Amino acid sequence: xxxxxxxxxxxxxxxxxxxxxxxxxxxxxxxxxxxxxxxxxxxxxxxxxxxxxxxxxxxxxxxxxxxxxxxxxxxxxxxxxxxxxxxxxxxxxxxxxxxxxxxxxxxxxxxxxxxxxxxxxxxxxxxxxxxxxxxxxxxxxxxxxxxxxxxxxxxxxxxxxxxxxxxxxxxxxxxxxxxxxxxxxxxxxxxx
Amino acid sequence: xxxxxxxxxxxxxxxxxxxxxxxxxxxxxxxxxxxxxxxxxxxxxxxxxxxxxxxxxxxxxxxxxxxxxxxxxxxxxxxxxxxxxxxxxxxxxxxxxxxxxxxxxxxxxxxxxxxxxxxxxxxxxxxxxxxxxxxxxxxxxxxxxxxxxxxxxxxxxxxxxxxxxxxxxxxxxxxxxxxxxxxxxxxxxxxxxxxxxxxxxxxxxxxxxxxxxxxxxxxxxxxxxxxxxxxxxxxxxxxxxxxxxxxxxxxxxxxxxxxxxxxxxxxxxxxxxxxxxxxxxxxxxxxxxxxxxxxxxxxxxxxxxxxxxxxxxxxxxxxxxxxxxxxxxxxxxxxxxxxxxxxxxxxxxxxxxxxxxxxxxxxxxxxxxxxxxxxxxxxxxxxxxxxxxxxxxxxxxxxxxxxxxxxxxxxxxxxxxxxxxxxxxxxxxxxxxxxxxxxxxxxxxxxxxxxxxxxxxxxxxxxxxxxxxxxxxxxxxxxxxxxxxxxxxxxxxxxxxxxxxxxxxxxxxxxxxxxxxxxxxxxxxxxxxxxxxxxxxxxxxxxxxxxxxxxxxxxxxxxxxxxxxxxxxxxxxxxxxxxxxxxxxxxxxxxxxxxxxxxxxxxxxxxxxxxxxxxxxxxxxxxxxxxxxxxxxxxxxxxxxxxxxxxxxxxxxxxxxxxxxxxxxxxxxxxxxxxxxxxxxxxxxxxxxxxxxxxxxxxxxxxxxxxxxxxxxxxxxxxxxxxxxxxxxxxxxxxxxxxxxxxxxxxxxxxxxxxxxx
Numbered sequence: 001x002x003x004x005x006x007x008x009x010x011x012x013x014x015x016x017x018x019x020x021x022x023x024x025x026x027x028x029x030x031x032x033x034x035x036x037x038x039x040x041x042x043x044x045x046x047x048x049x050x051x052x053x054x055x056x057x058x059x060x061x062x063x064x065x066x067x068x069x070x071x072x073x074x075x076x077x078x079x080x081x082x083x084x085x086x087x088x089x090x091x092x093x094x095x096x097x098x099x100x101x102x103x104x105x106x107x108x109x110x111x112x113x114x115x116x117x118x119x120x121x122x123x124x125x126x127x128x129x130x131x132x133x134x135x136x137x138x139x140x141x142x143x144x145x146x147x148x149x150x151x152x153x154x155x156x157x158x159x160x161x162x163x164x165x166x167x168x169x170x171x172x173x174x175x176x177x178x179x180x181x182x183x184x185x186x187x188x189x190x191x192x
Numbered sequence: 193x194x195x196x197x198x199x200x201x202x203x204x205x206x207x208x209x210x211x212x213x214x215x216x217x218x219x220x221x222x223x224x225x226x227x228x229x230x231x232x233x234x235x236x237x238x239x240x241x242x243x244x245x246x247x248x249x250x251x252x253x254x255x256x257x258x259x260x261x262x263x264x265x266x267x268x269x270x271x272x273x274x275x276x277x278x279x280x281x282x283x284x285x286x287x288x289x290x291x292x293x294x295x296x297x298x299x300x301x302x303x304x305x306x307x308x309x310x311x312x313x314x315x316x317x318x319x320x321x322x323x324x325x326x327x328x329x330x331x332x333x334x335x336x337x338x339x340x341x342x343x344x345x346x347x348x349x350x351x352x353x354x355x356x357x358x359x360x361x362x363x364x365x366x367x368x369x370x371x372x373x374x375x376x377x378x379x380x381x382x383x384x385x386x387x388x389x390x391x392x393x394x395x396x397x398x399x400x401x402x403x404x405x406x407x408x409x410x411x412x413x414x415x416x417x418x419x420x421x422x423x424x425x426x427x428x429x430x431x432x433x434x435x436x437x438x439x440x441x442x443x444x445x446x447x448x449x450x451x452x453x454x455x456x457x458x459x460x461x462x463x464x465x466x467x468x469x470x471x472x473x474x475x476x477x478x479x480x481x482x483x484x485x486x487x488x489x490x491x492x493x494x495x496x497x498x499x500x501x502x503x504x505x506x507x508x509x510x511x512x513x514x515x516x517x518x519x520x521x522x523x524x525x526x527x528x529x530x531x532x533x534x535x536x537x538x539x540x541x542x543x544x545x546x547x548x549x550x551x552x553x554x555x556x557x558x559x560x561x562x563x564x565x566x567x568x569x570x571x572x573x574x575x576x577x578x579x580x581x582x583x584x585x586x587x588x589x590x591x592x593x594x595x596x597x598x599x600x601x602x603x604x605x606x607x608x609x610x611x612x613x614x615x616x617x618x619x620x621x622x623x624x625x626x627x628x629x630x631x632x633x634x635x636x637x638x639x640x641x642x643x644x645x646x647x648x649x650x651x652x653x654x655x656x657x658x659x660x661x662x663x664x665x666x667x668x669x670x671x672x673x674x675x676x677x678x679x680x681x682x683x684x685x686x687x688x689x690x691x692x693x694x695x696x697x698x699x700x701x702x703x704x705x706x707x708x709x710x711x712x713x714x715x716x717x718x719x720x721x722x723x724x725x726x727x728x729x730x731x732x733x734x735x736x737x738x739x740x741x742x743x744x745x746x747x748x749x750x751x752x753x754x755x756x757x758x759x760x761x762x763x764x765x766x767x768x769x770x771x772x773x774x775x776x777x778x779x780x781x782x783x784x785x786x787x788x789x790x791x792x793x794x795x796x797x798x799x800x801x802x803x804x805x806x807x808x809x810x811x812x813x814x815x816x817x818x819x820x821x822x823x824x825x826x827x828x829x830x831x832x833x834x835x836x837x838x839x840x841x842x843x844x845x846x847x848x849x850x851x852x853x854x855x856x857x858x859x860x861x862x863x864x865x866x867x868x869x870x871x872x873x874x875x876x877x878x879x880x881x882x883x884x885x886x887x888x889x890x891x892x893x894x895x896x897x898x899x900x901x902x903x904x905x906x907x908x909x910x911x912x913x914x915x916x917x918x919x920x921x922x923x924x925x926x927x928x929x930x931x932x933x934x935x936x937x938x939x940x941x942x943x944x945x946x947x948x949x950x
Contacts, residue, residue: 028693034694035692051691053687053688054691054692056707057687058684059681059688060688063685063688063689084692089596118681135677136677136728139680139726140726140728140729143724143725152673152729152732155673155732156674159672159673159674177678180675180678180679181597183597184597186682187596188686188689188690188695189594
């Protein structure tokens, strides 16, 4: 589509485009376009909520929020791609790249930071007990008592907490997940 | 150690020979004795001459079970022996040692003059192989398996096909050469031989890989391949056997072969899944007959295997499917003890089977008639190696295009090196018909050589190679609650992202399957309240219970609870008449004694009435009654502020069904009901158990309620009240006792304020 080519031409220096190949960008753009019912080149929260599977996803609202930058209500295609760039698989040659000005968006650290921000809604760089409880409640459903959930949350924080502040900081979060293969878990194989 | 066992075995075998050597005199005498009056009648004339035999030797009628037991005993003693010699077991893998023992035993039997037994295919496929496969399938790590299933299938199907055709074809080429005297071997026979020798053997892989502890990914790749290539092997074997007999091949036959493969593989999985669902469904109803729960698991799995074998479907795949399908549901239904039983029985059987298989391989080597042909054997070995390496490298190149985490060269090397052949190849070769395949002996010799080569050379050198190449080893630590929570979190996140992209990937389908499972399947197959329990909670319970058991085992004994009241009661107790008091005391005493009795009796029928489970059961029933009474009273006195008690939480109901004494908490909704809050902290911090009861709560409302209750006293409600009090005391006493039995150790600061009746 014409729009896409314009984006490519204009934004070829943009960091996000470097993450995707031409066919991937085309595919993502057509998806963006199909979600954009208002045809105004940007997605609103309602556009996301129209996706039926997201409605039953326990983390649906938080994921949608992650697309929107602070305080804004619309996300354009560039922002859409920027968020999705986190989920690109880590290439071998990227792994061995030296320290550039900034780490690529799909590095392990940035993937974990993305996930961390979904827990940490108030952006204080700590997952507090309440934030953890909220997430647990969303994932577990309504049948479990608060006390039980509370004890699970306490146990979780106790396991992860190394500096005794009764909350999980980002470095503690990284440490806990060091055995999990985050590069594989948080990657989606887009079309080649 | 081995020499001692050897002499022991030799001694037994010497005992065997006179017994089996066609003993006439002891035999007939024994028969005569068995016959009883007939014998006496038969030898009526001699009866008066011969003395009544006090001791007779009759071996024939126990020969079969005796010999089987002897072999199993020998196998187990071998296993014992190896682990008593520390250095040996770290250098040489167990499988090698066992084959050597088999060779020695076979040689010994030969020396004695007997004919050593050969590993019969019937025995192997029906008795020795199923336990190993069931053990593997039941404990198959599902998550890594499904994440890598594409890779595994590629290796299993395409890799095995490539191996078979490469080895078979090139061997035929070699046989056609002039100087080898192998012109009789035709193409079909070569291809058949290729298909037999090309399959990676699960028994050998398990035996070797379990000792080297490599990382999960490589383990599941090689092991999964060895399991799934059974379908290919079965199809190729039957196919080439038919073709070799028939003589010609057409395109139609090739096409039918492909269809046959799909039928064999999918049919096997289907049969296994059906039996798995049946087993899960049966386990739903076993809450009253816990003793035979493990039996259902074993029987259904074995039936699945046999049913698949009836139709020449892949029995191994049926067994794997059965075990993997039934496991989550069965584990939710059965008691903890049954779970342990299943685990240990499976491990025991598979261990014995494996040992026997390797010993028999050794014995069969000595026993069989061999036809050694230098060219054929050497070429087979070399071609197998070359085919494996080429296959792995080529396939990895193609697979890496589709994988997120690519396979490195080191990984490829280990996968290629881990392609061990084993007893399945031998048994398949043994099954060959001598009429159609006159070169069967040569085949068997070659197969045995390849097996020996892979098990000895590759098996022994893989461990130092793994160390040399610094391959990642298995992570020994258990999964923490953090990992579980965050992994589930990431699952949901990725599913959401995939839905936003419109990409129907791995996570999307997994999520759909989970939803389907939760909505329909769990309701049918899991008993009671546990069908609604989320996976996270189940994981948490399991973890807590494991920890509690560990604490107890490590010697932290539960301290006896402090029964004396710490502080005097602040509020006025209702005055009970002496007789009433005596009544209450008697009831309490008998209840307590009953519990103690249950713990002592231990016969097969009362084993079912698990003391923990039943004790808790009673207590929960009492608690429920208490709650109901509380509700009734609150309805009677509508100015009371006792809120309705919470409905039975799933966790409480679960504790009713499974012995789970530790991880539950009761909602302290109602002030008038004593509650226990079990703070399940980690071992570092002391477990704090707070017992909050009505006497601790702000006394005003309860006092008012009590007084009101007293004032309002119609005789019936007073009786209710007292009954309620008595129930509470009862409940508390039960709790205390049960806690005493199951707690890892309450800390010093728990408040035991509930007074034993003054």
